[in-house]
Amino acid sequence: xxxxxxxxxxxxxxxxxxxxxxxxxxxxxxxxxxxxxxxxxxxxxxxxxxxxxxxxxxxxxxxxxxxxxxxxxxxxxxxxxxxxxxxxxxxxxxxxxxxxxxxxxxxxxxxxxxxxxxxxxxxxxxxxxxxxxxxxxxxxxxxxxxxxxxxxxxxxxxxxxxxxxxxxxxxxxxxxxxxxxxxxxxxxxxxxxxxxxxxxxxxxxxxxxxxxxxxxxxxxxxxxxxxxxxxxxxxxxxxxxxxxxxxxxxxxxxxxxxxxxxxxxxxxxxxxxxxxxxxxxxxxxxxxxxxxxxxxxxxxxxxxxxxxxxxxxxxxxxxxxxxxxxxxxxxxxxxxxxxxxxxxxxxxxxxxxxxxxxxxxxxxxxxxxxxxxxxxxxxxxxxxxxxxxxxxxxxxxxxxxxxxxxxxxxxxxxxxxxxxxxxxxxxxxxxxxxxxxxxxxxxxxxxxxxxxxxxxxxxxxxxxxxxxxxxxxxxxxxxxxxxxxxxxxxxxxxxxxxxxxxxxxxxxxxxxxxxxxxxxxxxxxxxxxxxxxxxxxxxxxxxxxxxxxxxxxxxxxxxxxxxxxxxxxxxxxxxxxxxxxxxxxxxxxxxxxxxxxxxxxxxxxxxxxxxxxxxxxxxxxxxxxxxxxxxxxxxxxxxxxxxxxxxxxxxxxxxxxxxxxxxxxxxxxxxxxxxxxxxxxxxxxxxxxxxxxxxxxxxxxxxxxxxxxxxxxxxxxxxxxxxxxxxxxxxxxxxxxxxxxxxxxxxxxxxxxxxxxxxxxxxxxxxxxxxxxxxxxxxxxx
Amino acid sequence: xxxxxxxxxxxxxxxxxxxxxxxxxxxxxxxxxxxxxxxxxxxxxxxxxxxxxxxxxxxxxxxxxxxxxxxxxxxxxxxxxxxxxxxxxxxxxxxxxxxxxxxxxxxxxxxxxxxxxxxxxxxxxxxxxxxxxxxxxxxxxxxxxxxxxxxxxxxxxxxxxxx
Numbered sequence: 032x033x034x035x036x037x038x039x040x041x042x043x044x045x046x047x048x049x050x051x052x053x054x055x056x057x058x059x060x061x062x063x064x065x066x067x068x069x070x071x072x073x074x075x076x077x078x079x080x081x082x083x084x085x086x087x088x089x090x091x092x093x094x095x096x097x098x099x100x101x102x103x104x105x106x107x108x109x110x111x112x113x114x115x116x117x118x119x120x121x122x123x124x125x126x127x128x129x130x131x132x133x134x135x136x137x138x139x140x141x142x143x144x145x146x147x148x149x150x151x152x153x154x155x156x157x158x159x160x161x162x163x164x165x166x167x168x169x170x171x172x173x174x175x176x177x178x179x180x181x182x183x184x185x186x187x188x189x190x191x192x193x194x195x196x197x198x199x200x201x202x203x204x205x206x207x208x209x210x211x212x213x214x215x216x217x218x219x220x221x222x223x224x225x226x227x228x229x230x231x232x233x234x235x236x237x238x239x240x241x242x243x244x245x246x247x248x249x250x251x252x253x254x255x256x257x258x259x260x261x262x263x264x265x266x267x268x269x270x271x272x273x274x275x276x277x278x279x280x281x282x283x284x285x286x287x288x289x290x291x292x293x294x295x296x297x298x299x300x301x302x303x304x305x306x307x308x309x310x311x312x313x314x315x316x317x318x319x320x321x322x323x324x325x326x327x328x329x330x331x332x333x334x335x336x337x338x339x340x341x342x343x344x345x346x347x348x349x350x351x352x353x354x355x356x357x358x359x360x361x362x363x364x365x366x367x368x369x370x371x372x373x374x375x376x377x378x379x380x381x382x383x384x385x386x387x388x389x390x391x392x393x394x395x396x397x398x399x400x401x402x403x404x405x406x407x408x409x410x411x412x413x414x415x416x417x418x419x420x421x422x423x424x425x426x427x428x429x430x431x432x433x434x435x436x437x438x439x440x441x442x443x444x445x446x447x448x449x450x451x452x453x454x455x456x457x458x459x460x461x462x463x464x465x466x467x468x469x470x471x472x473x474x475x476x477x478x479x480x481x482x483x484x485x486x487x488x489x490x491x492x493x494x495x496x497x498x499x500x501x502x503x504x505x506x507x508x509x510x511x512x513x514x515x516x517x518x519x520x521x522x523x524x525x526x527x528x529x530x531x532x533x534x535x536x537x538x539x540x541x542x543x544x545x546x547x548x549x550x551x552x553x554x555x556x557x558x559x560x561x562x563x564x565x566x567x568x569x570x571x572x573x574x575x576x577x578x579x580x581x582x583x584x585x586x587x588x589x590x591x592x593x594x595x596x597x598x599x600x601x602x603x604x605x606x607x608x609x610x611x612x613x614x615x616x617x618x619x620x621x622x623x624x625x626x627x628x629x630x631x632x633x634x635x636x637x638x639x640x641x642x643x644x645x646x647x648x649x650x651x652x653x654x655x656x657x658x659x660x661x662x663x664x665x666x667x668x669x670x671x672x673x674x675x676x677x678x679x680x681x682x683x684x685x686x687x688x689x690x691x692x693x694x695x696x697x698x699x700x701x702x703x704x705x706x707x708x709x710x711x712x713x714x715x716x717x718x719x720x721x722x723x724x725x726x727x728x729x730x731x732x733x734x735x736x737x738x739x740x741x742x743x744x745x746x747x748x749x750x751x752x753x754x755x756x757x758x759x760x761x762x763x764x765x766x767x768x769x770x771x772x773x774x775x776x777x778x779x780x781x782x783x784x785x786x787x788x789x790x791x792x793x794x795x796x797x798x799x800x801x802x803x804x805x806x807x808x809x810x811x812x813x
Numbered sequence: 814x815x816x817x818x819x820x821x822x823x824x825x826x827x828x829x830x831x832x833x834x835x836x837x838x839x840x841x842x843x844x845x846x847x848x849x850x851x852x853x854x855x856x857x858x859x860x861x862x863x864x865x866x867x868x869x870x871x872x873x874x875x876x877x878x879x880x881x882x883x884x885x886x887x888x889x890x891x892x893x894x895x896x897x898x899x900x901x902x903x904x905x906x907x908x909x910x911x912x913x914x915x916x917x918x919x920x921x922x923x924x925x926x927x928x929x930x931x932x933x934x935x936x937x938x939x940x941x942x943x944x945x946x947x948x949x950x951x952x953x954x955x956x957x958x959x960x961x962x963x964x965x966x967x968x969x970x971x972x973x974x975x976x
Contacts, residue, residue, distance in 0.1 A: 053851015526916025
C-alpha cells in the first residue's frame with residue numbers, strides 16, 4: 032500500500048464547497064420553465080365533517096390555475112390511501128391517510144385541497160378564499176382518556192380509539208414480582224416534539240409527455256418509498272415514475288414519511304401538464320409534518336437488597352395521532368430498548384397506541400428510544416436512592432459485562448429477529464465517563480457549591496441501541512473509460528455526510544483519491560431498490576455494500592491491469608487514477624484504460640476471458656441489528672429562582688465500532704446531543720383540550736440556541752462489530768437517546784436539599800420552580 | 814397581480830434594476846427574481862436566521878423586509894462571500910475545516926452573521942461567538958463546529974491582517 036489512508040481519516044467533506052458558496056440545490060431552489068406554485072387548504076378543525084368545499088371564490092382570482100380536492104383527484108387514483116405497509120399482528124384497526132381529506136377531517140393541518148397558481152403568493156391568497164363548511168365534532172386530545180370506555184371517537188366510523196396493542200414480555204414476571212423484596216414504581220410522562228429540520232418539506236413534480244414519465248423532486252429520506260407509494264396510488268409502471276432527492280436540509284425522521292402533499296403535487300402537475308412546486312412553511316411544518324408526542328408510563332422495578340435487578344414491568348400509553356404514517360415502530364422501539372444494557376431476568380411492558388385528533392406521530396431522531404432509556408434510568412436512580420446505594424454501583428452490578436457478549440436478550444425486533452448484543456464494553460464505557468466527569472470528586476464540589484448558595488448536580492445514563500436496520504442498501508460502482516469512479520446507492524443524504532462516507536470507503540479500495548469518486552444517492556432511476564436514511568443505518572448497510580463492491584472491482588481491475596502490464600496481480604497497486612507495479616513507478620496503466628479494455632470493441636475478445644464492464648453491484652444483507660452503546664454524564668447548576676439549568680460539564684463516551692470519519696462522527700454525536708438537550712429542557716408541542724395546536728412558531732416552541740448549548744467533550748471507544756465487513760455501527764442517534772435521562776437525573780441531584788424528584792421529560796424551567804415552591808410550602812406547613 | 818414598483822440595488826457587487834411586486838419579501842425577491850437561491854428560508858417569522866444577509870454591512874433578516882425596502886441599498890449574500898471561483902473566504906475555509914455545517918441549510922445565515930460579527934470583534938471569546946449566533950438556529954451541528962469555525966476564522970483573519 033502507498034502512503035494514503037482514507038478510511039478512518041478526518042477527511043474534509045465533499046458536500047461542503049457547494050453549500051458554503053450558496054450553490055446547493057434544495058428542492059425550493061429548483062426553478063423549471065412554466066412552473067406553477069401550490070398552497071394547501073388545511074383543516075382548521077381537529078375533528079369535523081366536511082359539508083361542502085366551495086372553490087369558486089378562489090378560482091375567480093387572477094393567476095389561479097386550479098383547485099383540487101379529493102373529489103377531483105378520485106378518477107385518477109387507483110388507491111386513494113397512502114398505505115404504509117409496515118406489518119404487525121398488533122393492529123386493531125387500519126388508519127391509512129387519504130390523499131386529501133375525505134368527508135371527515137381528523138386533525139388541524141390535514142390537507143383538504145391543493146391550490147395551484149402562478150406564484151406562491153397568489154396560491155396562498157386563493158387558499159384563504161376556499162370556503163369549507165364544517166360540522167364540528169368533539170375531538171380526542173388526551174391519549175389516556177381516548178381509551179376510556181365510551182370515549183369520544185377520533186374517527187366517527189371507528190369501533191374505538193385503539194390503533195394497536197401488544198405485550199412485550201419474557202420470564203416469569205408474576206412469580207418474580209410476587210416474591211421480590213423491593214418493588215419501586217414510577218409514573219412517567221414523556222414528550223418529544225417536532226423534527227424541525229431547518230429546511231421544511233418540499234416537493235416539485237413535472238410530467239414529461241414525450242417519455243410518459245412522472246418525476247418528483249422531494250425533500251425526502253427515502254426516494255424508493257415515495258416511488259412505491261406513487262406507483263400504488265397512481266397505477267403507474269415502475270419505469271414511468273422517478274423520484275429524485277436533491278440536497279436536503281435535515282431530515283431527523285419525519286421526512287421519511289410519504290405525505291398527502293407529495294401525491295397531490297404529482298397529480299396536479301400531471302393534470303395541468305406543468306411543473307408544480309410546493310415548499311412547506313414553518314407553520315405548516317408545525318401542524319402537518321409528523322412529530323413525536325406523549326407517552327404515559329407506569330413502570331415498576333423489582334430488586335433485591337444488593338440492588339440486583341429481578342425484573343421490570345409496566346404499561347405505556349402512546350399518542351399515535353389521527354392516522355398511521357409509519358407503523359407501530361415508535362412505541363415498539365420504546366418498549367424494546369428499556370432493559371437492553373442491563374441483566375433483567377423478566378420483563379413485561381403492556382403497550383397501547385391510542386388514536387387522537389392530532390397530526391400523526393412517527394419517529395423523530397431517536398425514534399422512541401430516549402423514552403425507554405429514560406424509564407430504565409429513572410427506575411435505577413429511584414432504586415439506588417431507596418436502597419441507599421450509589422447510582423454507579425447499582426448500574427455496575429447490573430450492566431451486561433463484555434465477557435458476556437454476544438448476549439442474547441429474550442426479545443425480538445419488530446421484524447421478529449433476535450436481539451443479540453454483539454460487541455462493546457458497557458461497564459468500561461460508564462467508568463470512563465464517570466472518570467472524565469470526576470464523579471467521585473463530585474460530593475465535595477457539591478458541598479462547596481452549596482455553601483456558596485449554588486445548587487449543582489451530576490447525572491448520568493447508559494444506553495445500548497440497535498443500529499443498521501436491514502435488510503440491505505444497494506450499491507453499484509462503475510469505472511468508465513474516463514477513469515472516474517461512479518458510486519450509486521439507494522441511500523439518502525440529508526446532511527449526514529453520506530457522500531463523504533461512501534467515498535472514503537470506496538477510495539480506500541480504489542486508489543485513495545477522493546476527488547476521483549462521484550457518489551449519486553437518492554435517485555430511484557439509478558438503483559432499482561432502496562430503503563433510505565433512517566435508524567442510523569446507512570454506514571452499516573450502504574457502507575458495507577460499497578466496501579464489497581469496491582473490493583470486487585479492485586480485484587477485477589488488478590486482473591485486467593496484470594494482463595495489460597504482463598505483471599503479476601500481487602505486484603500491483605492502485606494509486607490515484609492509475610494501477611502500477613509496486614516499486615516500478617513507470618510500469619503503469621490508467622484506470623480509464625483498464626475500464627476501456629473491458630468496455631468492449633466490436634468483434635474483439637475481452638482480455639483474459641474477463642466479463643464485460645468495470646462494474647459491481649452488491650447488496651450486503653443485514654440480518655441482525657448491531658448495537659451501539661454509550662454513557663452520557665453531565666454536571667449542571669440549577670438556578671432555584673428561575674429554574675434555569677446551566678451545564679458545567681457534558682461528557683459522552685460512546686462506542687460505534689470502527690469509525691469511517693471521526694470528524695463526521697463527532698458532528699453526529701454532538702448534533703444529536705443538542706436535540707436531546709432540547710428534548711430534556713425546552714421542546715413541547717402543545718395542544719389544548721380541543722386538540723388545537725398551541726405552539727406553532729419558534730417563539731412558542733423553543734429550539735436550543737448556541738448560548739444554551741454546552742461544549743461537549745467526547746470519548747470514543749472502538750469495538751468493531753463482527754456483523755459486517757467494516758466493523759461499523761450506526762451513529763446518527765447516539766447523542767440524543769440518553770441525554771434527557773442524564774440531564775434530568777442531574778437536575779434532581781442538584782436539588783437534593785429540597786427532596787424533590789422528577790418523573791417527566793421535558794422538564795422546563797417553570798416546572799422546576801413550581802416543584803421547588805411546592806416542596807417549600809410543604810416544609811413550612813409542617 | 815399585485816402592485817409593482819421599480820427598485821435599483823446592488824447585490825454582491827452587481828447592480829440590478831428590477832420591477833418587483835410590493836408585497837414580495839426580500840428573500841423571495843433574491844431567490845425567485847434574481848435567482849440567488851443561496852439565501853434560505855427556514856421560518857419566515859424572523860427567528861431561525863437562515864435568511865440573514867448583509868445590507869450595507871449590517872445583518873438583516875431578508876424574510877422580515879420587503880424587497881422595495883432594499884431600494885438603493887447594497888446587499889451581500891452567501892454567493893458574494895468568496896473572493897473568486899477558485900478561492901473561498903477564510904470563514905468558509907474554517908467552516909469546512911471545523912465541520913461547521915452538515916446539511917448546510919442554516920449555513921448562509923451563519924456565514925453572513927459571523928462576517929459582520931468578526932468585522933466588529935476580530936478577537937472574540939467562545940461565549941461572545943455563541944451570543945453572536947444566538948439568533949441563528951441549527952438543528953444538525955449542536956453549534957460546536959460552528960463556534961470552532963468562527964474562532965478559527967477570527968485567527969485566520971487576524972493573521973492575514975498582521976501579515
